[in-house]
Amino acid sequence: MSNKTLKNISDNWRLEAKLEDSEKYFFNNNQVNEIIKKDKCYVIGRKGSGKSAISEHILKQNKHDCFTVKLNFKNFPFNELYSLDNETYTPPNQYITLWKYLIYSNICRLMVHNESIDSTVRTTLEKLYPKSAIKSLARTISKWTSAEFGANILGNGGNIKIARESNKNEIPWIEKTNILEDIIFEYCDQSNYFVVFDELDEDYRTIQNTKTTDQYIFLLTSLFKAVQDIKSIFIDSGLKIKPIVFLRDDIYTLIKDSDKNKWRDFKVEIEWDKLKLKELLAYRISKDFKDDLEKPLPFQEAWDKIFFREDIGFGNKQEKKIHSFDFIARSTHLRPRDFVQYIQKCAEETSGKNHKFIKEQNIKFVDRAFSNYLKDEIIDEVFPVLPEIEQYFQIFANIRKWNFTLSEFTKEYNKYLDAGTIQEKNIDYVLDTLYNFSVIGNQHKHKKNKLFFKYMHTNMTFNRTENIVIHRGLFKALQL
Numbered sequence: 397m398s399n400k401t402l403k404n405i406s407d408n409w410r411l412e413a414k415l416e417d418s419e420k421y422f423f424n425n426n427q428v429n430e431i432i433k434k435d436k437c438y439v440i441g442r443k444g445s446g447k448s449a450i451s452e453h454i455l456k457q458n459k460h461d462c463f464t465v466k467l468n469f470k471n472f473p474f475n476e477l478y479s480l481d482n483e484t485y486t487p488p489n490q491y492i493t494l495w496k497y498l499i500y501s502n503i504c505r506l507m508v509h510n511e512s513i514d515s516t517v518r519t520t521l522e523k524l525y526p527k528s529a530i531k532s533l534a535r536t537i538s539k540w541t542s543a544e545f546g547a548n549i550l551g552n553g554g555n556i557k558i559a560r561e562s563n564k565n566e567i568p569w570i571e572k573t574n575i576l577e578d579i580i581f582e583y584c585d586q587s588n589y590f591v592v593f594d595e596l597d598e599d600y601r602t603i604q605n606t607k608t609t610d611q612y613i614f615l616l617t618s619l620f621k622a623v624q625d626i627k628s629i630f631i632d633s634g635l636k637i638k639p640i641v642f643l644r645d646d647i648y649t650l651i652k653d654s655d656k657n658k659w660r661d662f663k664v665e666i667e668w669d670k671l672k673l674k675e676l677l678a679y680r681i682s683k684d685f686k687d688d689l690e691k692p693l694p695f696q697e698a699w700d701k702i703f704f705r706e707d708i709g710f711g712n713k714q715e716k717k718i719h720s721f722d723f724i725a726r727s728t729h730l731r732p733r734d735f736v737q738y739i740q741k742c743a744e745e746t747s748g749k750n751h752k753f754i755k756e757q758n759i760k761f762v763d764r765a766f767s768n769y770l771k772d773e774i775i776d777e778v779f780p781v782l783p784e785i786e787q788y789f790q791i792f793a794n795i796r797k798w799n800f801t802l803s804e805f806t807k808e809y810n811k812y813l814d815a816g817t818i819q820e821k822n823i824d825y826v827l828d829t830l831y832n833f834s835v836i837g838n839q840h841k842h843k844k845n846k847l848f849f850k851y852m853h854t855n856m857t858f859n860r861t862e863n864i865v866i867h868r869g870l871f872k873a874l875q876l
Contacts (some may be wrong), residue, residue: 399752401701404684405743409736415448420683423455423676427664433642437623438659439642441666441852443581443597443777444733448667451594454640463506464590467498478611480541482570487610489651491618492625493570494541499626499639500576501525501540502585502591508586517583541569552766566782579627584635589637593619597647616643617651622658627662646781646832648778669731674721676732677739702743704753708760720759727766727869729834729851733773735867738766767872774870778833784818788826788835793874798866799839802827804866831858835870838862 410416428450430436433577441447455464505525507513536786572781622640630637644667674695682692685701692698699721707717710726728734741762742754751758771789778785791808805827812818830836832850838859840846847865848856866876 399702401681401685402743402747402752402754405681405702405740406747408684409680409740409743411733411737412445412784413452416449418449418456422449423679424453425672427666428453428847430664430846435627436664437638437640438620438647438663439640439666440644440645440663442729442731444731444773445666445668446732447644447666447734450596451592451642454590454592457590458589461512461586462588462590463509464592465502465506467502467590468595469533469593470565470595471528471863474566476538477615478593480537480569488614488617491615492622493573493618495622496626497541497569497573498537499591499622499637500573500580503580503589503637504576505588507584509582512586512587513579513583515769516739521579522559524833536848539571579625580635580637581633584637586634586636586706589638593639593641596641597644613650617649617653620651621653621655624655624659624662646777668732670721670725670730673725673730673732673735677721677735680736693751702739702754704755706756708756720754720756723759727770729770729849729867729869731851734766734770737769738762741765764872767869767874770867770869771873774833778829778835782820782826784820787812787818788830789870789874792866792870793876796876798868798871798876799863801863802860827864828858834867837865837867839865 408417408422422860429440431450432454439447439450455466458464477491477494480494482493483490491596504521508518508522508525508527510518558708596619618639623641626637626639675692678695678698681701682689684713685698693701703720706720708720708723710716710718710723724735725737728738729743740756745762746754774786775789780786791805791812795804795808797804806823809818809823809826813821827836831838834849834851836858837847837849839862840848841862848859848862849867850856866874870876
């Protein structure tokens with residue numbers, strides 16, 4: 397008889413948060429409560445750390461006193477945003493007004509759905525912001541920033557009037573930002589209003605020239621400052637206006653601003669360790685074992701529902717043995733996405749053969765496929781800053797060792813430079829970047845079993861005096 401829990405995992409676990417049953421699988425922890433119930437509004441973490449899962453969870457908070465909207469920038473034509481700067485500000489602040497306008501517009505749009513708001517106000521706002529869902533963010537922004545948008549309602553032709561408004565029919569969208577702020581102050585209630593910004597890394601994937609990179613970073617800097625500004629404006633009002641920005645940590649480090657240190661009060665950094673991951677996996681496995689359990693099973697009990705009780709051999713002669721969780725962890729960057737991928741593939745492999753438990757041979761069979769997955773993930777993540785990443789992988793494959801000296805790498809790297817196969821001459825930049833993305837790490841000079849990778853030691857930098865080591869998860873993909 398096959399294992400029903402394995403079958404559920406094989407069929408239902410997904411890398412993409414939007415494709416999963418988030419109500420069933422979402423693991424609520426203290427960091428999530430800080431975002432929803434407190435003032436945290438910047439969510440920073442590595443790709444695969446669970447940012448999108450949190451944003452999807454927030455989106456499902458919709459109820460009578462909680463209204464949510466997500467602004468998704470996937471496949472967004474960022475050039476349209478670059479043209480909407482406010483010339484009264486200097487870089488990197490020229491887009492603050494644009495972001496405030498988008499946030500306020502979305503708050504007003506959410507107010508239309510709130511029956512606690514005065515019906516006259518809602519009827520007026522609905523002429524501007526119909527209840528129908530936003531199908532295209534690009535089209536919506538283009539419409540909202542056009543000169544004629546909302547002129548009659550926000551001007552003399554509407555029921556909501558602001559004394560300082562212009563008498564002319566067309567009010568520039570920059571001026572409308574102040575009008576919308578006044579409307580929210582005047583008519584908004586005590587409900588929670590979440591405006592979620594996600595998938596802001598889309599333009600980062602495609603930018604290759606300095607000018608576009610600068611504009612993109614200015615745009616993001618302005619967003620963080622706009623959110624900070626809105627927080628300070630509404631802090632004493634009692635209104636629960638909650639814009640939340642989700643961003644990859646490597647992009648966040650590119651933002652340089654004198655105010656950045658002040659953002660710490662509003663920031664949540666999503667970090668995982670083995671203990672937190674065990675809690676997450678116990679929760680998910682418990683849900684697939686029995687959905688109506690009052691509380692998740694302890695980790696080992698949950699793990700034993702799908703994994704055979706055996707340690708896994710490793711090393712040249714397989715004489716060393718470790719727990720199956722630790723064996724899998726060695727191939728990952730300790731991110732939820734890595735474990736979801738690895739365990740789902742193990743479940744698929746085992747369930748497909750009608751076996752009851754995942755055994756050593758299943759785990760090691762999946763290890764090769766997982767290595768290719770990890771390599772593809774890294775290429776996708778690193779390509780915007782190292783466009784020649786695949787050539788660097790080829791250099792590692794040519795060295796044919798997982799552990800080597802800086803001079804060995806430099807010698808092979810220079811062959812590629814001389815042949816014109818790669819263009820980047822700054823080898824230090826390449827090594828630092830590969831270290832920051834945990835493609836490579838360092839080996840302790842004396843304790844050869846002690847390895848240092850960025851994902852385990854976030855404050856460490858690449859050490860040029862120690863041997864370079866390739867992350868174990870890439871061994872199979874690089875044929876090491």
